[in-house]
Amino acid sequence: MSQGHVVIIGAGHAGGTAAALLRQYGHEGPITLVGEEPIAPYQRPPLSKAWLKGEADADSLALKPLEFYAEANIGFRPNVRATKISRSARTVALSDGSELSYDKLILATGARAIALPIPGADLKGVMALRTAADAEALKAAVGPGRKLAVVGGGYIGLEVAASGRALGAEVVVLEREDRILARVACKVLSDFFQGYHEQHGVRFELGCSVTGFEGKDGHVTGVTLADGRTIPCDAAVVGVGAAPNDEIASDCGLETARGVVVDLDARTSDPDVFAIGDVAHRPMPIYDRMFRMESVPNALEQAKQAASAIVGKPRPAGECPWQWSDQYDLKLQIAGYAFDVDEVLVRGEPASGKFAVFHLKGDQIQSVEAINAPPEFMMGRQLILNRKPVDKAKLVDPAVSMKEVVA
Secondary structure (H helix, E strand, O other): OOOOOEEEEOOOHHHHHHHHHHHHOOOOOOEEEEOOOOOOOEOOHHHHOOOOOOOOOHHHHEOOOHHHHHHOOEEEEOOOOEEEEEOOOOEEEEOOOOEEEOOEEEEOOOEEEOOOOOOOOOOEOEEOOOOHHHHHHHHHHOOOOOEEEEEOOOHHHHHHHHHHHHOOOEEEEEEOOOOOOOOOOOHHHHHHHHHHHHHOOOEEEEOOOEEEEEEEOOEEEEEEEOOOOEEEOOEEEEOOOEEEOOHHHHHOOOOEOOOEEOOOOOEOOOOOEEEOHHHEEEEEOOOOEEEEOOOHHHHHHHHHHHHHHHHOOOOOOOOOOEEEEEEOOEEEEEEEOOOOOOEEEEEEEHHHOEEEEEEEEOOEEEEEEEEOOHHHHHHHHHHHHHOOOOOHHHHOOOOOOHHHHHO
């Protein structure tokens, strides 16, 4: 039976899940969960949606009730961060001056929003959206008659834009590329989402470079663009990507490569140290490559991998990566990644608000983006995982059920 002290650095979705799974899988030794935030592990995806709209709070989003950690004999250390790992001494130094000894260590340090190195970025009202505190500050800043500028037309930016409109704010999205979602989705999806947002009153500035933020009395009043214009705003959300918090791993000599390098057990280059969630650079057997994923399903999968390895359970079966985005009454579900794609096929009519985009390599599906189309998402996910060839004529014909396509 697994008995040693497991220290988990990072109390987000991955770290909180790993702590609970260790107990569920039979680990009887001490567990200490270290988190920088003042609250227990919680769901982060609703921050840009339900939290902003006042439909959720810390209690409703908590992964487990606070009393769970005491009842499960999990030591929870909020408001503190790890500052140094000594692998030779098997210790973790914390920001409050204390030190923890470990037998096994799990790094669940996540990722941080990339800040823009431009004038005015430190003004009040210029914010990112990664934590509950960020979401609370943004909720207080937007509302009827307020102007919200969103820098970055990725999924987080679009979710914030949709929530901003639901709260009655005027919203403009500023995107450097010539289309939104340029780095993460195909043009069909970009065009669809832009049109849908415009129907809901969101304005877009594409192909524009943000050069700074203007302010008055220390608070943001506008976003300056390279063409000399200033876009007025009462608040600005910067959503231009995230960087892994892998410095503490690199500093103690663990292998890193745009994240902490791990194997299929979530084990790092040190057999007693694991890394999970947004910080992990992990194998993707489906695509025969390494990749760093930022999604809740990945956090859960890797928490299972690490917990299983620590207690000696068999490795869990591999999964097809997936993620989702909710905007207005649209649910986008994405399975897989569009690596090495040579053909894109659309099933259904985008104008109907219910369709799916399939990305293929030869006759194999690499990825599917499904809008309000659960069967296409679920069956597509199955096809991606099983690497099963498909009949393209059946795939694009909505009259043929997805069960027939899979068969």
